[in-house]
Amino acid sequence: MERKKLAILVNPPIYDTQYWARWSMPHGLLKIATWLRDSQIYDLKLFDCLNPYGKESGLIDNVAEFESFDAVRKQKKSVVVLGTNQEFEPDRLSYKLKPNEKWKYVFGCPIGTLERQLYEYKEEIKFKEYEAIEFWVTSIMTYWWESTRDVVQLALEVFPQAKIRVGGIYPTLAPEHARVKLGIQPLVIKGDQVNLTDEKQMAQHLIVYNEIPEASNLSLATDLYEEDERPPYTILTTSRGCPHICSYCASNVLNDGTKVRNRDFDDVIREIKEKFVQGTRVFCFYEDNLLMKMKEFKRILKAVLSDKSLYGIKIFAPEGIEIGVALSDRKRFLLKLKSNKQILATLSVDTDAPLEQPNIEGIYESFKNPKLTQKRSYITFEEDLTQGAVEVIDNSNPEEYIKLRVGGEEEVILRKVHKDNGKHEIVYENEHESSLGLYLVGVPEIVYLMKLAGFEKIYLPLETIKKETNARWNRSWNSNLQRFESLLAALEEVGFDTRKQNVNAFVMFGLPGEDLEEIYDTALYASERVGSVIPMLFTPVPSTKVYEQYQDYIKSKGFDLQHLNGKLFPFFDMLKQDLINKHGECKIDISDYVRVESFMQRINTKVNGQSVNIYADSRVSKTFRKVYSEYQSIARILEVDNEEILVGEFGASDTWQEE
8 A cells, every 4th residue: 555654763772871671672662653554644664773683783693582682782972970960971992980980871773873774764765755754753761861862863864854753751751851952843742632634733843742542552563673673572561550649650640640541351362362473472561550450460361371372471570560459369279288389279269249139029038138138258169280189079068168189088178267357268277187298378369370371570669678768759558578578478389489580679779868778778688588689770750749859959950851860879969968967977979879789789699590698597698697797898907007008909018918
């Protein structure tokens, strides 16, 4: 079909001090691509500058496996001075960083390479007579806005008559900033007002904030990638929105409110099956609050489990699952062997729907027998996972108990009990008689289903162990250590190995009002319990309560959005002053915070396939704790007669040789 217009879709490179490239697929832009294609107006061309699998953006000679692609190409761009708005471009080969500096890199396909690609493409299409050429540019983090500006300027340099459309997180959270800074004279418009057939609107440059509803639930146009550059995974968004408003989170702005909306179940399953048939095996759920619509998500997982054609699927949810929401789910009870933790069978407590309201004649009977209008709860034997070793031998009164036979001889009596919270549990009545070493444990059903459906890793928002900080962030509804421990125990019961980094904990730091002790306590606790710490350096996000709260400080420092990147520690001066106010004299330096970041990354180090637990009972862990508790700075040990010896300079003095 002859198309009237050309849409060139661009995912820009980014400028940052570090970048983790996995899950970098521009799923919003690829939904827009599907929407444009469905309009039957546009031809499409994609330039994904952050594709780890791309010839111009990926690492050279990288192993072509999903697990290996955490990085894209990078080249030095400039040096940033931490905690300030200073940035300069020294000699890239000879310059040595100071302790308060970091290199800022161009990650992905550089602007110069993109320029060459655009000119080559312009030559390729020179005989096609399009009525209009449009650049649809996605822009993610607000502190990455500079590369968006550079792509916009490059697009208009190569295609001077083109029209620009910029959308994504940045223009949604800071539309006025985008209007002023991107070097165009745009119409700033909400996503639901974009009209592809409105000639007057389409004749202008556009800054689009919030979602375009017609594109929100479409599948991703991953076929726009060249065959040998197509990522081996896809991103699924099955819901949008979060009912909570945390002080540092902008979800309510991005989703135009706190209402949680679900995508149609049949559409989700259809997309999973289509992508699987095309060769995709890894699926990533990118959700604002994955479990908030628990019933719908469990329905998706059960559909995946029941479909034999989806065997081998791998599922991830890197945005994390809310701890309190997961724990609120109904329980699935697991009958297990103590010896090897094998799950033999699962059960649940189900409830009948209440009977219909009685008619006038039946009211008297209902009054005499209240059970007629009460819900009936009973034990359900869900599944035997042993191919016949577990069988039901007495199910005559499931409202009270159920009897099983395991291994042909051992009888298991499971009884339903009523708890004070109104819920029902199942207890293993004769566990003390078990010769096989059986036990019964209840876990949130969602956790069991996630493991069964192919989830390989779980991400938990621990953030901090300090209750006062959670309250300050308006996060008390989700986070406390008791809940974290309860969910962690459930994850271990269903088979997630905490020492192999199957479970990961987000730890946030760099916020005003925190102290180093809190950061280290949280990181060490997370390392001990899950073996994998993911540091989240605090970034004040435009439109949030925290951003508005510290506007005076941000202005006094002369910060623009790129300076508010958490990796640059924009709030260090305020943090230092807080510590001085709290403890008096404070000698902390910004390089100390850099070391905290490095510390969090290093405690994730694996040995023989497992993360190190410094609180374990092993001889190595005990020795480390003993040595660490008695540690003195080597600089102090080598200080003789108030003369400071420079460590590392052998022969610097006789004192060094004596030591």
